[in-house]
Amino acid sequence: xxxxxxxxxxxxxxxxxxxxxxxxxxxxxxxxxxxxxxxxxxxxxxxxxxxxxxxxxxxxxxxxxxxxxxxxxxxxxxxxxxxxxxxxxxxxxxxxxxxxxxxxxxxxxxxxxxxxxxxxxxxxxxxxxxxxxxxxxxxxxxxxxxxxxxxxxxxxxxxxxxxxxxxxxxxxxxxxxxxxxxxxxxxxxxxxxxxxxxxxxxxxxxxxxxxxxxxxxxxxxxxxxxxxxxxxxxxxxxxxxxxxxxxxxxxxxxxxxxxxxxxxxxxxxxxxxxxxxxxxxxxxxxxxxxxxx
Numbered sequence: 302x303x304x305x306x307x308x309x310x311x312x313x314x315x316x317x318x319x320x321x322x323x324x325x326x327x328x329x330x331x332x333x334x335x336x337x338x339x340x341x342x343x344x345x346x347x348x349x350x351x352x353x354x355x356x357x358x359x360x361x362x363x364x365x366x367x368x369x370x371x372x373x374x375x376x377x378x379x380x381x382x383x384x385x386x387x388x389x390x391x392x393x394x395x396x397x398x399x400x401x402x403x404x405x406x407x408x409x410x411x412x413x414x415x416x417x418x419x420x421x422x423x424x425x426x427x428x429x430x431x432x433x434x435x436x437x438x439x440x441x442x443x444x445x446x447x448x449x450x451x452x453x454x455x456x457x458x459x460x461x462x463x464x465x466x467x468x469x470x471x472x473x474x475x476x477x478x479x480x481x482x483x484x485x486x487x488x489x490x491x492x493x494x495x496x497x498x499x500x501x502x503x504x505x506x507x508x509x510x511x512x513x514x515x516x517x518x519x520x521x522x523x524x525x526x527x528x529x530x531x532x533x534x535x536x537x538x539x540x541x542x543x544x545x546x547x548x549x550x551x552x553x554x555x556x557x558x559x560x561x562x563x564x565x566x567x568x569x570x571x572x573x574x575x576x577x578x579x580x581x582x583x584x585x586x587x588x589x590x591x592x593x594x
Contacts, residue, residue, distance in 0.1 A: 352562035386546035397462030409474025
């Protein structure tokens with residue numbers, strides 16, 4: 302056997318071993334991803350299928366698939382007052398998200414683009430609010446809401462969300478705003494545009510990918526918030542949001558597993574829909590920004 306044949310055979314054996322390793326690693330990765338997917342999806346599917354069962358059906362076959370009783374959703378929506386809770390959650394969350402997105406954009410524009418005198422101190426103050434958790438600010442905020450006579454009303458949920466500083470949004474926005482080409486601002490100024498017009502028509506639109514991330518995070522936190530409504534809405538059922546209303550309904554109907562699961566599905570659908578809709582838009586926006594940059 303010649304030296305060339307020996308080298309060729311060794312190369313083939315090496316390539317074969319590399320292909321075997323690649324196949325084995327892909328199989329292991331696939332198995333791990335399949336197991337993780339099942340662990341993540343099964344609790345969701347369990348709640349979904351339970352929402353279509355009666356109490357007797359749940360006891361008879363708790364892990365079985367069923368779509369036999371869609372009326373559980375009507376019972377949760379009407380009898381459980383979930384229609385009221387849902388509208389309250391939509392109102393509180395929408396106002397909170399809009400305020401956070403707008404404030405994040407304004408802070409990012411003022412600090413990242415205008416860079417006014419003392420902007421570093423201003424930014425430090427904004428970022429320092431990220432170190433104060435809800436447990437720290439809860440008591441003074443509660444006392445403020447009590448002094449304003451807003452306890453047991455939707456204002457006790459709306460005002461803290463709308464007026465709280467946008468620390469993370471400002472942090473992300475400033476870095477994003479600094480990457481916007483200054484030539485765009487200079488061209489707009491030459492065309493006679495004012496500062497707010499430049500912000501709204503140029504910077505705000507270019508910051509939409511970052512603001513989408515802020516909106517998703519704010520929506521998830523506000524929509525699923527249970528701690529703050531629990532201590533501010535104590536007797537007024539008409540001011541309860543979905544998480545608080547669901548717990549209240551559970552305390553009164555702890556054996557109605559189908560209706561309770563229907564309430565959980567109603568609570569979860571907006572979050573799933575938001576991620577399904579905006580995540581694609583967010584990824585496309587980041588990709589477009591990377592290409593332009």
